[in-house]
Amino acid sequence: MLIVNSVDHLQNALADVVSEGKSIGFIPTMGALHAGHISLVEKSVTENDYTVVSVFVNPTQFNNPIDLEKYPRDLEKDAKLLRQSGCDLIFAPSKEIIYTEEELQQPFEFDFGGLDQVMEGKFRPGHFNGVVQIVSKLFRLVKPQKAYFGEKDFQQLSIIHRMTELMDFDVQVVDCPIIREKSGLALSSRNERLTPKQRNIAAGISKVLFECRNFVPSFSPEKLKQWVENEINQIQGLELEYFEIANIKTLQPATSWEEPTVGCIAVYCGDVRLIDNIRCS
Ligand code: PAF
Numbered sequence: 001m002l003i004v005n006s007v008d009h010l011q012n013a014l015a016d017v018v019s020e021g022k023s024i025g026f027i028p029t030m031g032a033l034h035a036g037h038i039s040l041v042e043k044s045v046t047e048n049d050y051t052v053v054s055v056f057v058n059p060t061q062f063n064n065p066i067d068l069e070k071y072p073r074d075l076e077k078d079a080k081l082l083r084q085s086g087c088d089l090i091f092a093p094s095k096e097i098i099y100t101e102e103e104l105q106q107p108f109e110f111d112f113g114g115l116d117q118v119m120e121g122k123f124r125p126g127h128f129n130g131v132v133q134i135v136s137k138l139f140r141l142v143k144p145q146k147a148y149f150g151e152k153d154f155q156q157l158s159i160i161h162r163m164t165e166l167m168d169f170d171v172q173v174v175d176c177p178i179i180r181e182k183s184g185l186a187l188s189s190r191n192e193r194l195t196p197k198q199r200n201i202a203a204g205i206s207k208v209l210f211e212c213r214n215f216v217p218s219f220s221p222e223k224l225k226q227w228v229e230n231e232i233n234q235i236q237g238l239e240l241e242y243f244e245i246a247n248i249k250t251l252q253p254a255t256s257w258e259e260p261t262v263g264c265i266a267v268y269c270g271d272v273r274l275i276d277n278i279r280c281s
Contacts, residue, residue, distance in 0.1 A: 027044055150179075205265060
């Protein structure tokens with residue numbers, strides 16, 4: 001497995017891969033890898049000749065400087081996991097390699113078609129601009145045939161699909177299921193920042209989400225939203241930011257179960273912000 005930090009080294013390595021007619025699978029990450037990331041890598045390894053993983057904590061997608069500063073970073077540990085899972089190349093650039101000073105100062109513009117006006121977009125202004133900025137750059141550098149993303153970041157995945165279409169990338173975006181701990185807690189790099197007690201408390205999020213599906217279709221989407229809000233608010237140690245039942249295509253609030261819907265939630269457990277989601281109809 002190669003570890004490269006510069007664009008030249010990346011492109012030299014990939015030129016050889018392409019000249020051998022090999023297909024490239026790509027997983028963009030911010031490191032602090034867990035079994036969820038590894039499941040994406042393993043899927044890529046089975047579906048492609050060569051798997052590239054980027055490890056880059058992208059500053060332009062953080063709207064909270066403390067969150068950026070506290071984001072866990074351990075390239076050595078990540079590299080060990082990636083080596084075991086069959087990854088061929090890690091691209092781990094510095095922020096100076098990726099961005100010019102100007103790009104770091106000026107917000108990136110993208111037409112989200114309304115997908116960014118709700119849920120994460122509402123609470124993390126500018127976040128998805130940063131995500132599209134980095135993923136589009138990485139797609140241009142790596143030129144993969146397939147790229148793998150987890151459904152835990154449901155809204156991000158919708159936006160990546162839109163970006164791929166609008167920017168005309170010849171990349172198949174592969175949606176991969178949420179991986180959960182035994183307790184039901186969705187795997188996330190941020191879980192590392194939870195104390196053991198908080199981890200137990202945070203497991204309450206998925207319990208509520210799983211239970212809420214029992215009330216479909218007897219409750220209306222609006223009533224179910226209130227039920228979930230109420231249940232989460234009753235768990236000491238959790239602070240709800242939002243729960244929305246959204247149409248899976250438009251991400252706008254659903255008004256009926258005739259639509260395909262997903263329930264998306266963001267909750268603080270202490271100062272750790274966790275997100276999760278569940279298909280409702
Ligand atoms: O999902 C993430 O970890 C990040 O948003 C991504 C896609 C790697 C872009 O920085």
